[in-house]
Amino acid sequence: MELGIYTFAELTPDPRTGRTVSPAERLLDLVEEIELADQVGLDVFGVGEHHRPDFAVSAPAVVLAAAAERTKTIRLTSAVSVLSSDDPIRVFQQFATLDLLSGGRAEIMAGRGSFIESFPLFGYDLADYDRLFDEKLRRLLELRRTVDGVYPRPVQEPLPVWVAVGGTPESAERAGALGLPMALAIIGGQPVRFVPFADLHRRAARVAGHEPPALSINSHGFVAETSQAAADAFFEPLTSMMNRIGRERGWAPLTRTDYDALRGR
Numbered sequence: 001m002e003l004g005i006y007t008f009a010e011l012t013p014d015p016r017t018g019r020t021v022s023p024a025e026r027l028l029d030l031v032e033e034i035e036l037a038d039q040v041g042l043d044v045f046g047v048g049e050h051h052r053p054d055f056a057v058s059a060p061a062v063v064l065a066a067a068a069e070r071t072k073t074i075r076l077t078s079a080v081s082v083l084s085s086d087d088p089i090r091v092f093q094q095f096a097t098l099d100l101l102s103g104g105r106a107e108i109m110a111g112r113g114s115f116i117e118s119f120p121l122f123g124y125d126l127a128d129y130d131r132l133f134d135e136k137l138r139r140l141l142e143l144r145r146t147v148d149g150v151y152p153r154p155v156q157e158p159l160p161v162w163v164a165v166g167g168t169p170e171s172a173e174r175a176g177a178l179g180l181p182m183a184l185a186i187i188g189g190q191p192v193r194f195v196p197f198a199d200l201h202r203r204a205a206r207v208a209g210h211e212p213p214a215l216s217i218n219s220h221g222f223v224a225e226t227s228q229a230a231a232d233a234f235f236e237p238l239t240s241m242m243n244r245i246g247r248e249r250g251w252a253p254l255t256r257t258d259y260d261a262l263r264g265r
Contacts, residue, residue: 004044005037006079006218009056009063012244015236026056031066038071046079046109051117054244061094068102076102080111080164080185084132085118088140089150096154104155109183110137111164134174137163141178162216165197172197176204181214190264191217235259 009030013020021029034045045067047060057063060078068076076098081091091108099106112133119126143150144158163175164185175182182201184194194217202212220238224230239254246253 002043002216004042004046004075005033005221006046006048007033008048008050008079010241011054011056012237012241015240023056027063030056030063031070034064034067034074034076035070038074042074044075044077044107046077048079049082049113049118050115051121052115061098064106065098065101068098068105071102071105073105075105075107077107077162078109079183080109080113082113082118083110083136083140084112084129085122085124086136088136088143092140092143092150092159093152095159096152099154099156099159100152106154106156107160107162108140109162109164110140111166111185114166114185137178141180162214165201167197169197169200172200173204176201176206176210176213177208179205179208179210179213181216183216183218185218231260231263 007030009026011020011023011026030047037045047057047063048055049058049060051058060081064076064078078095081095083091091110095106095108110133112129116126116129118124119129124132140161144161147153160181162181162183163171163178164183165171165175166185172182182197184197186193186197198215201215205212220234222230222234224233235256239259242251242254245251
């Protein structure tokens with residue numbers, strides 16, 4: 001089992017002061033966080049990709065390259081690379097370069113992304129959401145095997161690729177059929193919710209002749225002296241972020257009752 005941290009490097013206003021840290025502050029803090037995670041022995045640190053004003057990272061490989069120079073053993077991954085609206089050749093080259101700089105510690109987590117801003121930004125039609133991801137994922141996997149014309153080559157052969165799945169059974173089956181490890185990008189809730197996706201993933205892998213690939217699950221986390229102190233301190237920042245996103249998506253506001261239920265209380 002491995003333990004790590006993923007972050008989206010959000011720029012959420014402090015609900016008590018209203019102050020929002022600048023992107024520069026957030027990025028410098030983030031590199032220090034990755035350095036500390038390495039020092040305390042965590043296995044992996046992932047950085048998300050977003051193209052919105054409320055997140056600081058649009059280029060995970062660049063941030064991870066900065067962290068590579070200040071870390072020794074921790075693995076460095078995107079969380080996720082929005083492959084549907086990117087060029088798989090460039091994604092491969094960026095993470096191959098990161099792999100060289102880090103001495104073989106890079107990973108790619110490929111996903112479709114939970115936000116859609118990157119599609120019009122890079123000239124893609126949102127109607128092609130599923131097709132683009134499938135085609136580009138297969139191209140990315142080909143690049144791990146094809147040397148001619150795509151350089152530099154990474155330290156790790158093949159360069160590790162995970163597939164992030166946000167709750168669609170077809171995505172879990174696709175990852176399994178391709179023999180790829182799956183990151184369940186369902187944040188929060190009871191772990192029992194993840195079981196059907198894990199079963200689909202393993203079953204599809206076996207049918208395709210693969211050994212069951214690795215699986216990761218994700219949960220919000222906050223550390224304090226006691227569990228209750230952590231829950232109380234985390235409530236306002238979390239609800240501020242989730243309710244801001246929820247207004248865009250038509251979600252009901254997250255209440256303290258909802259929050260405690262997500263904590264299993």
